[in-house]
Amino acid sequence: MKSGKFKTILGHSIAFIVSAIALTLIQAHFGFSGLAWVSMVPFIWACGVKKNSKELYLAAYVVSVVYWLGNIYWLGFVTVLGWLILCFYLGLLWPVLVFAFRFARSKRIPYFLAAPILIVAAEHLQGLFLDGFFWRYLAHSQYKNIVLIQIADIFGAGGVSFLIAMVNGFIADVIISKKNRILNFGNIVGGGIVLSLTAGAIIYGQWRINQTAEHVEEGPLVASIQSNVPQSVKESYQASDEILSELLKYSYESSSSSPALVVWPETMVQGVLDERLLGLLSPSTSHRIFDSEIKEYSSQGSYVLVGATGGKPEVSDDGSIKLVEKYNAAYLYTPDGRQAAKYYKKIHLVPFGEVIPFGKSAPWLHRFLMLFTPYDYDYTLNYGEEYTVFEMVGGKEKDRVYKFGVMICYEDAVPKIAKNFTVGRGGQKGVDWLLNISNDGWFVRFKEDKVLASTELAEHTAVCVFRAVENRVAVVRSVNAGISCLIDSVGRIRDGFFAGSLPEKAMSRQGVGGWFADKVPIDNRRTFFSRYGQWLDFSCTGGLILFIIAGVVSSKSQRKVK
Structure with a gap:
């Protein structure tokens, strides 16, 4: 690897690490919730390296896996195998985000628009593997911010993450524009949108809190x-x-x-x-x-x-x-x-803690996984349905x-x-x-x-x-x-x-x-959420899929031209 390329990858790896540290500190126990509003800025900035590089994706994956291993270490108290499998899966989401953010950058899609869609989608994908793990959302860092989180009765926790991610994306847009010495009119528009949505969330939250007394007995x-x-x-x-x-x-x-x-x-x-x-x-x-x-x-x-x-x-x-x-x-x-x-x-069983997966769909894999459990018997429970x-x-x-x-x-x-x-x-x-x-x-x-x-x-x-x-x-x-x-x-x-x-x-x-x-x-x-559930999360996941498909098609087209 050439010296210049190495320095670039190293710099961007450090940016990934800074985001990982910030994401660690924002959650309950540490409680530095204010960092959430800038926690993804280094990550987003790092995705903007001009030349595509396998090392960039590898760095994102390694840092992400280490982040998850360190932050859900306690899952290893229950099941080491489940902890490792889950962390190595969750680690995949950062390289996916890198690819999607790079596509957004190549098509000049402002980060303040791309970031909320992509980050909420990634959070949602956490919960679609082995029955779900909806944990450590950006939103969860704001559990004490009672006014802001009231929008969850419409959008769910994903709505709060959406707003935080939008602010992160906007800050990244401003930093990149300033670095390139460009007076970007889009940033002015973006700032207006971000400010309006944030103000709207606060106004809505205060309204919902103020009306509580007349609805609660x-x-x-x-x-x-x-x-x-x-x-x-x-x-x-x-x-x-x-x-x-x-x-x-x-x-x-x-x-x-x-x-x-x-x-x-x-x-x-x-x-x-x-x-x-x-x-x-x-x-x-x-x-x-x-x-x-x-x-x-x-x-x-x-x-x-x-x-x-x-x-x-x-x-x-x-x-x-x-x-x-x-x-x-x-x-x-x-x-x-x-x-x-x-x-x-x-109804919802914890993989490896209460159920060993693949008992019916892949018995051979089920038997293999049993070798790594703390017991010498199959402790799998049945799923409730009602x-x-x-x-x-x-x-x-x-x-x-x-x-x-x-x-x-x-x-x-x-x-x-x-x-x-x-x-x-x-x-x-x-x-x-x-x-x-x-x-x-x-x-x-x-x-x-x-x-x-x-x-x-x-x-x-x-x-x-x-x-x-x-x-x-x-x-x-x-x-x-x-x-x-x-x-x-x-x-x-x-x-x-x-x-x-x-x-x-x-x-x-x-x-x-x-x-x-x-x-x-x-x-x-x-509430709207009680009726329609995670509609925002699914919508953003659809958006991420479109980003990935468009990015793959675009990459293939560029190769053909070359």
Whole structure:
């Protein structure tokens, strides 16, 4: 490689690295959200090198892979194979963006127009591989910017990313024009458009916030229980009784505030609570004992939503019982000491964490992937299919029926899950609020009695904020190891509570156990996003595909001319 070319590639590689560092710092945990508005400028500038170069694409890929490996390192706590596969896939998106930005540059398409389309499309493509990973959007960095994120009820989180990317593109346009000493009239027009859209988003956001009071009513008191059990302890199944005892202890403490509903985290009841199975088991089995203890507590006057295992039992000829279907599930226990007629079976499963892919489509690949899992058996769960909406009676109006849905684990990171719960029949709202139960004990490490929380806990909470805004529903989170909190329908993570033992500041509830109870706000507004979902994301993805096709055709045409 010639010295001049090497210096050019090195300079542009450094630009990629600067963007990667900025993108790291903007997200929750670090919280330098203001950097988001310039974080992609170095990347966009680096795409403008005049001569095409394989090394440029390679540099983009390497930096991108390292970025993802470093920023979702905690996924490796669950599945090293899944972490590596996902990171090497996500790394491909930067070279794709380089190609698309270079095409835009060659056709003199302003970056302020190209950047929002291409970046939102790339974020969307994150979530289309192995069932989705909608994480670390530009938008997610703005979870505290309550006014700005209100546009998510029209455009989704992608709309916020769109605006941020447009600002990045405009700044890149200005820098490049200044470098070339060109007084670009297009920059003046672009600046006007960017300023108008940003102002419009702020005005809209303030309007939506100001009207909230007339659309929100006070709902029932809901208690959220937060256990603090590291996954290594939970996985051993040697502490199942102690875990249940702790959950009940916190629940009985919360009873002093008379909650209408008590919520437990995902899978913290280490048993199968499907009544078809319970009817086949001896009363002395742990499954029956756990079920009876939960019923005893709920019969004292509260609904209880618990995370456990679901399944379909089958009795063999020799009398043995096995589960022919197995689910990650949520069960509702009623104040009369019974289980609700249906339980929710998790619809979106985590690849490699809950399901090994290709079991039916490519069995040989499935068997190969099994060699890299931490277990010597196939732990694949079955996919749920029904958006089960639970009903309860309580609150100030004793006879009023409330409806709510449950998002388990990373289902709150998948926009369509919350959307599909929220859309009811006849255009009415399907639920009054949503729950997110999760086991984030996977992502906490304990060292010499110290709790070391990973960045996942804060990032997970930030992502959940957008489900609340998109659908105008409050979300109550009950999360093992944290962060359990209440997020209202405008996306505010509520500090403090009506009663409780957890830290007052919501984002400090990491690596601790306890509970809080608060009255859930019910918002009657229906949103454009709830009806039409990620329409902007899909539109931008279509735009990226057109950019790629046009770029490939253009490259081939230029080769023929040469």
